[in-house]
Amino acid sequence: MSSYADLLKTPGVARIIAAQLTARFPNGMLSLAYLLHVERATGSYGAAGLVLAATSVGQAIAGPLTSRWMGRWGMRPVLSLTLVVCVLSMAGIAFLPLEVWGYMAIGFVGGLATPPVQPAVRTIYPKMVTSRQLTPLFSLDASAQEIIWVAAPVVTTFIATQISTVLAIVVAMVFMVGGGAWFIASPEVGRVRIPRSKRAFGVVLRRPPVLLSTVVGFLLIGACAAVEAAVVATFGHGGPESGIVLAIFAIGSLAGGLALGHIPVGPWAMTRRMLIVFIGMAGVVFWLDFWWLSVWLLIAGIGIAPALAVMFAIVSSSVKFSDTAEAYGWVGTGQLIGAALGSAVAGFLIDGYGATGGYLTAAAIALLGVIVSAVFKRAHPDLRGRDASPIPDTEPVPVQPS
Template sequence: MRAYGEVLRVPGLARIIFSQLIARFPAGMMSLGILMHMEHVHGTYSAAGLVLAAFSVGMATAGPFITRLLSRFGTIGVLLTTAVVSCAALLVMATQALPLWVDVLAGIVAGAATPPITPTVRTLYPRMVQQRLLAPLFSFDAALQEVIWIFGPVLVTVLVSLLGTGPTLLVTIAIQFVGALLFIAAPEVRRLRIPPTTRKLGRVLRKPPVLLSVVISAMFIGGFAAVEAGVVATFGEGALEAGIVLAVSALGSLLGGFALGHRGITPWSVAIRLAIVLLGMVIALPLSDVVGLSIALFIAGLGTAPALAAFSAIVAATVKFADTPEAYAWIGTGQLLGAAVGSAIAGVAIDAIGGVGGVWVAVVMVAIAAAVAAIFRRHQPDLRHGIGDPPDTAPVELPR
């Protein structure tokens, strides 16, 4: 825990962590909020799912393009513009009763213009802390991210019961916009200058560590999307038991991030951390009760945040500073696509054999991810002695 104390004593870092957490908090609210409101407006979950899919596709496809604009037009300009455009599109969805095709179009725009908070903050971290503290910082960041998934869905359901779907979506939009402004207002963000990249879009994927991180994290997150669908199917839509099990899993991830964050990352780290996730999911296979599934997915959660932190550290160690935002965006795109594939396959398996079908899909996907990480471990860096000095950046304006 001493490493976390050192991290939080870095000037300005606590402010950055808090502001980016607020800015990213709607990620745990938006999907459920859009789904509920669109079902209320259009009357079917099929229509609601179509709008939500449009939102996810927009986010997944535009992410790498948007992040490349950070160096061309400046961090503040891109963050502010995307926040305004995304919130404006969401406002249309929240306040107007429009044809389905208009809501689908608004969903694409809102997703595509989602402010690139995560790539920006993970690009900023190496500018703020000593290199030996980067691995604990990435783990701390990944662990705190679970707060979003523990409390976000709960907050949405409570607000919907009190206010209705439209006002709840408005609250979510307000949190996203205020969080983005808080993040933009931080002096460290305003001083961040990312030099223009000389590479074409997608060239960063030629780096084996980056490509592996994209592929492995896509399979890994796809597995979690599948097990989530399996848990919901086991207990029934809207059942409190499903929420409890998934919250316990997120709690395991939170604790795992803090417990393993100080450990150095080796070429075996990703495979080992995914093996912990796989163990928990295998234990979950024969179980259908709340207590059993909670324990099993708590174990799976222990490896989640540490695995996500390893991907961030690998990018920071192997990619030039100018290309890191795009690399993080590709990882995000892979995770979104993995979640979509995992959910789709899980749906077929659940229809065939019930909730356990989703867990089986999760086991297969996470097993593939762990196997790929182990087989191609030589393409992953050894960071036990630190991430190393980051590449030079553009001049940074110092406060007067």
């Protein structure tokens, strides 16, 4: 823990972690808030699912696109514009009486305008800490984001069911405006200038570590989404058990990230971490008791944040600084698509075979993640004793005054 204490004492690190977590807090609120609000407005969960799908498609398209724009127009202009459009779209869904296609259109625009806070902050990190601190910082970041997935659904469910679905969306808007403004105002956002990339859009995916991280991230988050659907199917919506089990799952990830974040990243690092996830998810399928599920999902969670941290580190070390934001955008898009497909496949198998079908889906996807990371180990750089910072661009990078 001393390494994390040293990190948090580094000027600006604690502040920017807190700001970006606040700005991203709505990411854990909106899916559930939109689901409950649109279902209440239309009387159909199918319609609500279409709105969520449209929003997710917009987010998937936006990931690498808006991230690349930050190298062309600067972080603050892109973050500010997307923040305004995204908040307006949230207000439209909350307050306008619309048909399903109207909700879908606004959700798609809002997804396209999702502020690229995550690619921005992970591009900034290498400029804030020493090379020795960078991998632990990625691990701390991946662990801290679990706070979003533990707290946000609880807050959203309470407000939407006990008070109002409109208020649930408004609270998400408040977090987005407050956190987004805090992050945009951070001196580091003004100080760090991403050089304009000379490569065509999408070329960064030719870098093996970027492609490996995108594919394995797709599989990791797909497995997690399948588990979430299966847990809800196991306990239903009437009691607290689903929320408690999923919170334990996220706490395992938080603990794993903090415990394993200081370990040097060798060529088998991703495979080992995905293996922990697979073992935990495979253990679940034998017995759907509350305590059994809690223990095995705690084990599965231990591998999640460390696996994400490895992805961030190998991407950072393998691309030029001008390409880092776009690279992280592609990794994020892979995770979004994985979440959508993991939920969809698990849903079909849950309909056919009950909750066990969802857990089998999760275990199978996680096993595929282990296999892919092992087979393509040569795409995984060995960062033991190496700097995980991005490759410098050859031309001088202008620095903007904060």
